[in-house]
Amino acid sequence: MAKASGGSVGAAVVDSVGWIPGGFVNIYTYREGEETYLIDTGFSRTAKPIVRAFRKANVPLARVGKVLLTHHHLDHMGGAAYLLENASVPLACHADDAPFVDGRTKPRMPLMMRLFVRTCPAPVAIVLKDGDRVGPLRVVHVPGHTPGEVAFYHPARKILFSGDSVVERKGQLTLPAAKYAANLGQAVQSLDRLRALDVEVLLPGHGVPVTKGVASLLDDLIQRAPSQFLRGSRT
Ligand SMILES: [Zn+2]
Numbered sequence: 110m111a112k113a114s115g116g117s118v119g120a121a122v123v124d125s126v127g128w129i130p131g132g133f134v135n136i137y138t139y140r141e142g143e144e145t146y147l148i149d150t151g152f153s154r155t156a157k158p159i160v161r162a163f164r165k166a167n168v169p170l171a172r173v174g175k176v177l178l179t180h181h182h183l184d185h186m187g188g189a190a191y192l193l194e195n196a197s198v199p200l201a202c203h204a205d206d207a208p209f210v211d212g213r214t215k216p217r218m219p220l221m222m223r224l225f226v227r228t229c230p231a232p233v234a235i236v237l238k239d240g241d242r243v244g245p246l247r248v249v250h251v252p253g254h255t256p257g258e259v260a261f262y263h264p265a266r267k268i269l270f271s272g273d274s275v276v277e278r279k280g281q282l283t284l285p286a287a288k289y290a291a292n293l294g295q296a297v298q299s300l301d302r303l304r305a306l307d308v309e310v311l312l313p314g315h316g317v318p319v320t321k322g323v324a325s326l327l328d329d330l331i332q333r334a335p336s337q338f339l340r341g342s343r344t
């Protein structure tokens with residue numbers, strides 16, 4: 110019989126961090142003491158991967174104390190409204206993304222997405238700003254991909270949930286496609302903020318978790334980012 114493994118949900122990355130792959134986007138759980146945090150909610154409007162992972166771990170969905178959104182994009186907040194309705198979980202996101210999350214402002218989306226994807230607004234209970242603490246996690250504002258993009262940093266454990274401020278692809282760190290960025294120049298600048306943190310475990314919004322050589326992978330990205338991502342916008 111499978112053990113409840115201390116109530117952790119998702120594939121264990123390191124102690125108390127669970128990874129729930131939600132198709133092409135990642136959802137994470139973080140457990141400290143009695144509190145379980147859900148970082149992002151995936152694309153599914155019925156939070157399918159999350160519901161499945163909690164069921165598999167034999168943990169009630171109501172165990173989630175807070176849902177922390179890294180940013181307002183649909184692949185990260187798709188399941189938020191469902192979780193609010195079905196588990197009465199308070200939702201937290203940065204002030205600059207809150208109008209997109211709660212539906213006051215329509216997000217800017219590529220045409221194909223606008224045609225086929227229905228937005229799914231959700232009320233924001235906790236409006237975050239840079240430097241706020243949510244339990245053991247510190248809010249790090251890293252704008253660019255969206256105005257209110259944030260990473261969640263655990264200083265004692267050197268864990269960073271980076272959302273789309275930096276993502277993993279084929280063993281390297283990179284930025285998401287330029288067409289999804291609100292301000293690419295700002296996104297490149299924000300990499301310096303991430304580099305200033307002492308990170309051993311990087312949990313990106315896309316790709317796979319990185320548990321080795323985070324600093325040198327970030328250095329590599331910071332070095333090539335201006336020519337790789339800003340060349341077109343400079344001329
Ligand atoms: Zn995004």
Ligand SMILES: [Zn+2]
Nearest residue numbers: 182184273314
């Ligand atoms: Zn994304």
